[in-house]
Amino acid sequence: MSSTTNAVTTGAVMTNAVRQPGPEPTCPPPDPHPRKPGYVPPPGACDAHFHVFGPGDVFPYAPKRPFTPYDQPKATLLALHRFLGFERGVLVQSSCHGTDHRALLDLLADTGGRYRGVALLDPETPDAEIARLDAAGVCGVRFNFLPHLGGRPSIEGMRTVMEKVAPFGWHVEIHVTGKELLDSLDLITSIRGKVVIDHIGRVDVTEGTAGFAFGALKRLLDRGSIWVKLSGVDRISRAGPPFADAVALARALARHAPQRVLWGTDWPHPNISRFMPNDGELVDLIPQIAEDTRTQQLMLVDNPTAFFGFAKA
Template identity: 90%
Template sequence: MSPTTNAARQPSAEPTCPPPDPHPRKPTYVPPPGACDAHFHVFGPGDVFPYAPKRPFTPHDQPKETLLALHRFLGFERGVFVQSTCHGTDHRALLDLLATTDGRYRGVALLDPDTPDDEILRLNAAGVCGVRFNFLPHLGGRPSIDGMRAVMEKVAPFGWHVEVHVTGKELLDSLDLITSIKAKVVIDHVGRVDVAEGTSGFAFGALKRLLDRGTIWVKLSGVDRISRSGPPFADAVALARALARHAPQRVLWGTDWPHPNISRFMPNDGELVDLIPQIAEDERTRRLMLVDNPTEFFGFPKG
């Protein structure tokens, strides 16, 4: 199976996951100038940018106009569009956003080993700077290692990073693979570790050791995904805070808007922003997480 191919299925024409909270609260916390939302998606609109025929889920349309208005409301000047499996390897929605945001946004692609070289050239020129591999069963399952290596070889000349979306158990099972990657790596959503294990869990310890290598980062996004307690997600925030304390120069933050496939605790994006001071407890760490680290990692202009 290729890195981004899902098992054959007949996708629903109707949305199969809920939309985001349509009424984000104005956050009390004000992000610093140049703050970056390092993980979000844009969906459709489907009549302009059709969803993939073999997509694993069907979202509600959440176009770039809604995303950009949300960023203005929350106080983010930069962002990173992570291509979703519902669009597969069709990057037209991503390219459309990058073309209209004056270099303030970057993209992360989904690629197959047979992606043409000229397509990678086009994506790179538009502002794509990374490739994502999903290991989660509901997004297609563990990718082919040979396929991953073929894709990474294709993008290596452009200096792209590699984004890894795993659960805690898969993180442990994939340590040798992750540490063998020569490019910069970022682990999504706090590694989706089991919050019940806390900071003493094997996966959490492995994640800390990965950060110590100096070439691996983690996104302190998706606390709503891994929380068992629900809003305000104190159990997951505690894990994110421990990572920000441990490796402040290796952490990034994102909304994960519009929160696809959330089934329990649909977050309010304004309330997520107000968790930032709980995750990054001092101004220096907050600036690293929101401005300096993403500037370095995604190649935004400095200053």
């Protein structure tokens, strides 16, 4: 397994990936030296999308996982949030942990209601397990459509899972690319309850705001029950840091539907193959995405408070 050792120093958080005996990681660790951002998030700000990995010797990775990460445990995440200025967060279950939610539940149990969780479920998940997750602070279920994470899920299986979580009022999280977004519009609009699209729909940034997928995403936001996470600018950018091409798309969505946008770091950025972002620099992009204090307050505080069911700040 892999593991990390962490040191908090004056003005910096450092995360040093240390290899231990076990499977070789198949994706790189995050930038070990996040910069202190100049932008200060408002009180009650929420990082609406991140993951926690392991540590593998405590919370083992799934045998059939699609990738093996470096350990990035709870302590590292919480130190990073303090450093960046986030008081709340939403842990999205990673496919490398599969449907074993012990690492997620460990974070929720230790953070006094300041964090929520998004689960990965299969149609055979018992109702009692869903009730247990709900009581712990899980409030949503995610479906991955990307090939490297298992590909398009069974529509019948999705509907079974959504029926199981509906009594708890969970939202549905959709992780697609732009083409899959277009192919899945009927499915997405048929979902009852709240829906959020991850990472700007992973639209093709070269198509700009005139692209078909981007236009479809805007129309989805106009429905009033669908949100989008303005995370992952590093994932969809073709230009590289400071990701101006992707930031322009995020900014257009924040202008179009400020009450339907959320923001997240996507730490520790699994399966990034080109531009590993610096998390402090990502935070400094927030004022470029949400251009005024009202939109920043909505994106970072008011919208996540309502969407994820936090107590009002």
